[in-house]
Amino acid sequence: MSTEKFYITTPIYYVNDTPHIGHAYTTILADVLSRYHRMLGVPTWFLTGTDEHGQKVQRAAEKAGTTPQEHADRTVVHFQTLWKKLLITNDDFIRTTEPRHRQVVQKILQNLYDRGEIYQAEYDGWYCVACERFYTEKDLQEGKCPQAGCGRAVEKIKERNYFFRMSKYQAWLIDYIQTHPRFILPEFRRNETLGFLRKALGDLCISRPKTRLSWGIELPFDRDFVTYVWFDALVNYISAVGYLSDEQTFRKWWPASCHLIGKDILTTHTVYWPIMLKAMELPMPETIVAHGWWLAGRDKMSKSSGNVVNPIDFVDRYGVDAFRYFLIAEMALGQDAVFTEAAFVRRYNADLANDLGNLLSRVMKLLATRCGGVIPERGAVGPEEEGLRQTVQSAGAKVAEFARALRPDLAVAEIIAAVREVNRYFEKRQPWALAQQKRDTELRTVLFTAVEALRIISGLMQPVMPSRMQQLRKALGFGEDAVSFTELRQWGLTEPGTAISPMLSLFPRIATDRGAKEIAELSSRDTTPEEKQMTTIEFADFEKVQLRTARVISAERVEGTDKLLKLQIEIGIEKRQIVAGIAQYYRPEDLIGRTVVVVANLKPAKIRGVESNGMLLAASTGSELRLVTVDGEIASGAMVK
Numbered sequence: 001m002s003t004e005k006f007y008i009t010t011p012i013y014y015v016n017d018t019p020h021i022g023h024a025y026t027t028i029l030a031d032v033l034s035r036y037h038r039m040l041g042v043p044t045w046f047l048t049g050t051d052e053h054g055q056k057v058q059r060a061a062e063k064a065g066t067t068p069q070e071h072a073d074r075t076v077v078h079f080q081t082l083w084k085k086l087l088i089t090n091d092d093f094i095r096t097t098e099p100r101h102r103q104v105v106q107k108i109l110q111n112l113y114d115r116g117e118i119y120q121a122e123y124d125g126w127y128c129v130a131c132e133r134f135y136t137e138k139d140l141q142e143g144k145c146p147q148a149g150c151g152r153a154v155e156k157i158k159e160r161n162y163f164f165r166m167s168k169y170q171a172w173l174i175d176y177i178q179t180h181p182r183f184i185l186p187e188f189r190r191n192e193t194l195g196f197l198r199k200a201l202g203d204l205c206i207s208r209p210k211t212r213l214s215w216g217i218e219l220p221f222d223r224d225f226v227t228y229v230w231f232d233a234l235v236n237y238i239s240a241v242g243y244l245s246d247e248q249t250f251r252k253w254w255p256a257s258c259h260l261i262g263k264d265i266l267t268t269h270t271v272y273w274p275i276m277l278k279a280m281e282l283p284m285p286e287t288i289v290a291h292g293w294w295l296a297g298r299d300k301m302s303k304s305s306g307n308v309v310n311p312i313d314f315v316d317r318y319g320v321d322a323f324r325y326f327l328i329a330e331m332a333l334g335q336d337a338v339f340t341e342a343a344f345v346r347r348y349n350a351d352l353a354n355d356l357g358n359l360l361s362r363v364m365k366l367l368a369t370r371c372g373g374v375i376p377e378r379g380a381v382g383p384e385e386e387g388l389r390q391t392v393q394s395a396g397a398k399v400a401e402f403a404r405a406l407r408p409d410l411a412v413a414e415i416i417a418a419v420r421e422v423n424r425y426f427e428k429r430q431p432w433a434l435a436q437q438k439r440d441t442e443l444r445t446v447l448f449t450a451v452e453a454l455r456i457i458s459g460l461m462q463p464v465m466p467s468r469m470q471q472l473r474k475a476l477g478f479g480e481d482a483v484s485f486t487e488l489r490q491w492g493l494t495e496p497g498t499a500i501s502p503m504l505s506l507f508p509r510i511a512t513d514r515g516a517k518e519i520a521e522l523s524s525r526d527t528t529p530e531e532k533q534m535t536t537i538e539f540a541d542f543e544k545v546q547l548r549t550a551r552v553i554s555a556e557r558v559e560g561t562d563k564l565l566k567l568q569i570e571i572g573i574e575k576r577q578i579v580a581g582i583a584q585y586y587r588p589e590d591l592i593g594r595t596v597v598v599v600a601n602l603k604p605a606k607i608r609g610v611e612s613n614g615m616l617l618a619a620s621t622g623s624e625l626r627l628v629t630v631d632g633e634i635a636s637g638a639m640v641k
């Protein structure tokens with residue numbers, strides 16, 4: 001009997017404020033991974049919830065003029081409603097104020113106290129309320145909170161407190177991390193934790209005197225204190241699955257297969273938590289995956305910075321499936337990503353409207369007009385069909401692998417690549433021409449093959465876009481049962497003769513002229529209206545334009561605009577600065593080292609006050625933009641003719 005199971009968790013979110021895109025991202029990621037594992041036939045348990053104690057929540061409640069519990073009861077609804085709207089399929093939702101959690105935290109504390117793992121001492125140090133973390137004098141950075149992205153003022157605290165003997169497990173933890181390469185992912189985060197562990201680890205202060213903070217779980221052995229919010233919160237991962245209350249359930253799910261977290265809470269999850277578990281003599285979670293941040297420009301998106309994207313606005317405007325797709329596809333797991341509406345629209349139009357949406361409407365149109373609205377017989381299969389079958393089936397196998405490797409971002413890229421292959425197959429087989437030439441048997445083969453590819457592709461994409469893919473599957477008559485990888489591995493399951501639904505437009509194009517406007521703005525510099533109207537030019541005119549290859553040395557955003565990038569380029573031995581309206585299409589770091597083509601003899605101009613000496617060439621349709629580059633290696637400064 002297989003003992004394989006998949007228990008995945010998200011961080012439990014603070015209820016001091018309403019959810020934003022960062023919270024939505026982690027939860028969608030966990031949802032997509034859960035859905036893939038269910039499709040793999042692996043028993044799955046997906047836990048999320050809210051972190052309701054601590055100073056942050058107490059202060060938010062005071063500000064709102066209410067009690068912490070009332071504040072939590074009100075805010076938790078925002079999370080629960082959003083998860084419904086985002087089609088999140090969590091199996092449980094834990095709130096740390098629930099008795100089932102409180103009781104377990106107290107039992108653990110009592111047990112650790114009885115075994116001498118917790119002791120009382122004087123605490124003298126600094127505290128950051130925003131991070132709910134203690135720091136020693138030397139931890140601070142210029143007297144402020146050292147946490148990346150925080151840097152807020154800290155408070156001096158001197159008081160008697162209870163401490164957990166964390167330091168004595170330091171050597172054990174280092175060894176554990178070193179001998180378990182998949183314990184912390186990605187690898188550079190694992191190295192970050194090992195780097196953190198190079199400094200001597202102190203014991204962890206796990207209490208707060210009620211005189212200072214009353215909103216927390218009371219210490220069972222000293223009623224004058226409440227539990228430090230992180231010690232309380234981390235326990236949710238075991239209290240929710242029955243630790244010390246339902247041994248059978250606990251044995252079924254623990255250890256967790258994957259704790260998904262953002263990089264901001266790496267230390268608490270990869271240092272405090274493993275040591276707490278070790279002291280409790282419990283097995284370690286299999287993997288802790290830390291993802292990057294969604295940024296607004298260069299800064300982390302967070303409520304306190306006032307630069308957050310409200311997920312509900314986006315879902316209302318563009319639909320839940322496209323929103324989920326964008327978040328998964330756009331962020332390389334582990335790296336930071338920038339969230340802009342322009343990037344969203346670009347990806348939506350390219351991947352969903354053009355590639356997937358067009359493919360579906362082409363297939364449905366031909367089925368309706370040429371096959372009487374039913375799926376045709378497979379017919380005779382040639383090398384093109386065989387090639388496509390292999391591509392789609394291998395995409396299916398890779399998606400399963402990526403899901404197991406916890407890389408849904410790569411899975412999605414694989415599926416979209418397969419969609420493009422089906423479009424290419426269409427281009428090659430030209431079903432429209434086949435229809436005109438009345439080559440009906442071949443036409444049917446092409447359509448059957450495309451439908452079969454869509455059956456597999458829509459199944460593979462279902463965890464990411466559950467609602468739209470279900471619509472697609474229904475429209476093509478694939479049945480509405482839950483999809484499994486077993487059926488997606490097989491080719492030819494589409495039933496000829498099945499009636500399809502009327503035309504379906506799943507991803508209507510989002511109209512946008514932003515990109516086009518920006519390029520037009522740039523390319524219209526120094527041109528007269530007469531020049532713009534010219535349709536043909538003399539060769540001598542063309543010769544006036546000096547096009548050269550250039551290498552990008554560095555790139556950065558132009559402050560105060562979300563469209564312009566300032567590039568330092570090299571044309572041969574000459575160095576120049578160019579301003580280009582491509583910030584919505586390219587990240588600065590992706591341009592460095594690339595060879596581009598520039599108009600080298602354009603009169604210098606100032607764009608938004610920034611000197612630009614030359615112009616980059618790019619192809620644009622209005623919503624998409626791609627830089628013109630050269631086909632292979634060539635020196636910078638080469639003439640382009």
Ligand code: MSP
Nearest residue numbers: 011012013014022023026051233234262293294301
């Ligand atoms: N309550 C703690 C976690 C306790 S877990 C035992 C906490 N809560 S939080 O509300 O601040 O949520 C933090 C998590 O939200 C991050 O780890 C990440 O998963 C997500 N995000 C919040 N802002 C984010 C971005 N800007 N970008 C991506 N995700 C981030 O910390």
